[in-house]
Amino acid sequence: MSPARTLPLDVSKLRTEFPVLSRAMRGKRLAYLDSGATSLKPRSVLEAERAYYEQLSSNIHRGVYEFSERATILYDEARTKAAGLINAAAAREVIFTRGTTESINLVGYSWGRKFLKPGDEILTSEFEHHSNIVVWQEVAKATGAVLRFFPLLPHAEGLDPEQLETAFSERTRIVAITGMSNVTGYKPPLRRIAELAHERGAVVLVDGAQMACHEPVDVQALDIDFLAFSAHKMCGPTGIGVLYGRESLLEAMDPFLYGGDMIERVWKDRSTYAQLPEKFEAGTPHIAGAIGFGAACDFVQGVGLEAIAAHERELLDYCLARTRARDDITVYGGINTDDRGGIFSFNFADVHAHDVGMILDSHGVAVRAGFHCAQPLMRVFGVAGTTRASFYMYTDRSDIDALFDGLDAVRKIFL
Amino acid sequence: MSPARTLPLDVSKLRTEFPVLSRAMRGKRLAYLDSGATSLKPRSVLEAERAYYEQLSSNIHRGVYEFSERATILYDEARTKAAGLINAAAAREVIFTRGTTESINLVGYSWGRKFLKPGDEILTSEFEHHSNIVVWQEVAKATGAVLRFFPLLPHAEGLDPEQLETAFSERTRIVAITGMSNVTGYKPPLRRIAELAHERGAVVLVDGAQMACHEPVDVQALDIDFLAFSAHKMCGPTGIGVLYGRESLLEAMDPFLYGGDMIERVWKDRSTYAQLPEKFEAGTPHIAGAIGFGAACDFVQGVGLEAIAAHERELLDYCLARTRARDDITVYGGINTDDRGGIFSFNFADVHAHDVGMILDSHGVAVRAGFHCAQPLMRVFGVAGTTRASFYMYTDRSDIDALFDGLDAVRKIFL
Amino acid sequence: MNLGDDLYKEIILDNYKAKKYRRRMDDADISREGANPSCGDDIELFVRLNGDRIEEVTYDGAGCSICLASANMLCTALTGRTLGEARALFDQVRSMLTDADVPDFPEYAADLEAMQGVKAFPVRVKCAMLAWSTLKQVVDEHSLSAG
């Protein structure tokens, strides 16, 4: 596809930052091609979490002693870093959650169930991960709203641009759309979707699980209303993620979880609630996770998001180029990589994805096999599952070469 | 109070397991008396989390490669350990959440909003942490159910045993009660409450945030229906906790968060849901946290829960004994420590708790000052807040002595 | 060859590729679907009985090689066997895939030994068990309704 160009990342240097990459799997060099499921973690993130546990280990908020104060400052700084990462207008627009899934559920409960009326429309797509579809099915059930889908291009290479606008109706109240498909890496035209939505008074929620920290994201430039993402997919710890929300919307919503830290005053029979962002953060948060997440924001920005995106595209182009010569591989997603991130989904002849995955495993290659939490998209493709290789900043050509060597082994066994 | 008896814990050896305890605060030996807010973490828990990140770093479920399989096994083992810790009948009765607050909210949304009808009664107490009261205020608002409170003994030394039974009515559907007050350490008679509740067909939810891992807890012996607790208060990581639920109840409830991993099949317009425990665990869980939590279960059980409880009671008795001679300290909670855990709440003359806390801080003593997420109880006491010292296995007499030395400094400054 | 490749023994691949029993049955007495939603295996088992004896058993559906090879082995072994024998074989397969020991299979089911390598891959055990669990449900239900 693209001519060999110098990679802007010093990948081999970067790789030394990730402890797992020095390990062997099944006795082979590890080719970690499952970053779409979760990314590996750089040392600096693990150090940040460890420093909190070993040096402070205190709860935040209302602590009157030094260690609690310092933990509070680190926690607040993490929020500021997350806000900076996506260019939120204010740190209080960043709510810490467990991850993308909880973030979307929060909007489902606190915005969806409050504001949607019978006959209102939720516009989504078959590219969605289950988190961004099942939530809305349930909101629809609870409110009487209706789920609508953007029409797709043939072979699900993308949303049909010709039918983007007609997918909206005057009853469209929210668009719940992925920023990047976790199956094909397809990236919908978010800016245009937000424009169409806002012209009609609808809000836009973007599932950014695959997008955040694989490319620069600017919520103000995109003009989107909600963005959900998970730290664990962007070099951060497990158990923490973000819901970005436009301040006016977050203000209008009801709280989601109730309890300590999100209240202002509590009587026996009633309570008043705190300001943003505390309003949406009941209970002791994942303090270590937030601090590690802050370190992850620093790390990915230090590496450079433009460079990461270019690197992944380069790898995808390389994959597609290696595939083109063969007739035993079916690739999902368009071959134009302008609107695709670093995800390569395929099937190998008629061999089941689990068999492919398992043989790759025995060659040290870690891929995901199955329906990738995207059963509706599998139905569009007419398959039970695919094998998926997904990339990140530390992925290199040897990983891809190992994948294709592994596929040769599959061929030998099955064909 | 109690005669000096040999402590069954080797506290000074135990203390070496907790990295933070080797640090100074404000240039003084750290006297960490804020375990009620969050406990310190032993090395083994940090190692378990680190090992996951450095050696596996993979997502669980459906991974067809070695590292993912091994992470899955560790995650499942953590659930089994948690189930063992509280003697749950089956591991699938253990749901991983972010912590106590999310656990209680889960019951509020999935049980409360589904099953409560107008006029039904929720029985709770003024001892509750905001998490176990605000949730029920909102459930009451949403369903038309009514919040009732157990009558208290004078000075809020406990629930009034004479009025325990009459607090129930034929409309009582759920009792939401703390296992141990985070303000006074008071422990309600859970076994008896469960008996009274079950006679009337009501279910019992226990907020175990302060109880779990400060004493042995057996959900089957207590015969309670739900138990909520947080790992971070019992030597475990932040961002992870448990909802234990009786299987039949969990089965009858609707899911709470929707998304990946909690589904069985997803179509564009509808879905079916997974079995327990996955039904309640949407999205990528806090894998590292669960694994660290498993290590925490091992750690506290290794130390011995009986011994921890006896140790904390010894410390509380020592505090109360040191207080008895003075007229400048007002203590909250009964002086009989049979039904109290290791929490010592007080006010020092008319000095504001924040001033007390801040002067203690400057002497290396970490306490909590304020209303402790328990405003209704503060109203019962007629105070704006208290200063709270709370203990754990690693707390020793020097910590208590440092507290009282610090109070002498408060006296010098303010009186 | 290594651990993973090794699992794909001739016997498994032969059973996977064999289509002898892979078809729907119109005159089945009992048919039952079984699925591992988490990995997408999805099969249907068809059984024709003569009293207590399995006259014919076939399967259809989609799944990985382990799942389909296991289903094929099931049909090969149990055609003409009694429900009691089916139940006993289910127990043996399960214990092979979850316990330490490889059971002493009856001669008509000797191929099943080839499946023992699956035990080393916990996520695949469900695949190997699917046809068997489905059969177990058929047998249990039949005994209930018959009994």
Place this chain on the structure above:
Amino acid sequence: MNLGDDLYKEIILDNYKAKKYRRRMDDADISREGANPSCGDDIELFVRLNGDRIEEVTYDGAGCSICLASANMLCTALTGRTLGEARALFDQVRSMLTDADVPDFPEYAADLEAMQGVKAFPVRVKCAMLAWSTLKQVVDEHSLSAG
């Protein structure tokens, strides 16, 4: 003496213990509650105006020494001052508690310098600011309704 004890200087303790301005005012032109719900500080400010001039200002409520001392200093400094002076002093107090420099307070407000140590304790800054933020709201509202 160390950092923490040090904060509790004579001036702060004197202002905390002084009750001169700690009372409700029945004929106030404006009164306003201010609270830090997260730490329980809860005060009410009472202001009597004469045109643009603060004739009298008092406070009541509950709070820590920092909060109440700060309220008392406010009353001491602003009695007889104009709303413009009040606004200017608010800016100076805020910058002392959040920025690096200690401002050059007018002589009538020189005591306020004693508060600069609070900056080292982020959680207490809110306590020191409470009376001042409440006053700022009073002033802003008055200008709005007056103007």
